[in-house]
Structure formats: C-alpha cells, structure tokens
C-alpha cells in the first residue's frame with residue numbers, strides 16, 4: 001500500500017493537506033483510496049484515518065503496512081480535490 005500525502009510545498013515536514021492511498025499488486029493498481037482533505041487534522045486524527053484505511057484493505061489484500069520508500073510527497077498544486 002502506498003500512501004500519498006499532499007503537502008504544502010512538498011516538504012517532508014510540511015502539514016499534510018490531503019491524503020490518498022493505493023494498493024498495487026505486481027505493478028498494477030488494484031485498490032484506491034480517494035483523496036480526502038486532512039488540513040487542520042492533528043497527528044492522532046491522521047493516524048486513525050490511516051489505520052482505518054489499512055484495516056479495510058487488509059481484509060481484502062492482506063496489506064499490513066505502508067511501504068515507506070513508496071511514500072510520495074506531492075505539491076498542493078497537484079491536489080485532486082482543489083483542482084476539481
């Protein structure tokens with residue numbers, strides 16, 4: 001499962017603006033979690049959300065954790081919600 005945080009400025013320590021995730025199996029995307037705005041959430045709220053995503057995908061795909069090297073930081077200008 002790849003976690004995709006959208007951060008202002010794309011910096012590692014910037015506040016998370018929105019969060020999306022997807023699961024790939026053998027290079028194919030098999031599941032997507034639609035992006036949600038997380039601005040104003042504290043770390044605990046983010047953790048809870050991430051855990052709930054994981055547990056729903058775990059039952060289907062056996063996903064137990066995020067591949068950390070696959071975390072992508074994307075500038076807020078690429079936020080799919082703001083660009084709708």
Ligand SMILES: [Zn+2]
Pocket residue numbers: 017018037079080081082083
């Ligand atoms: Zn946005």
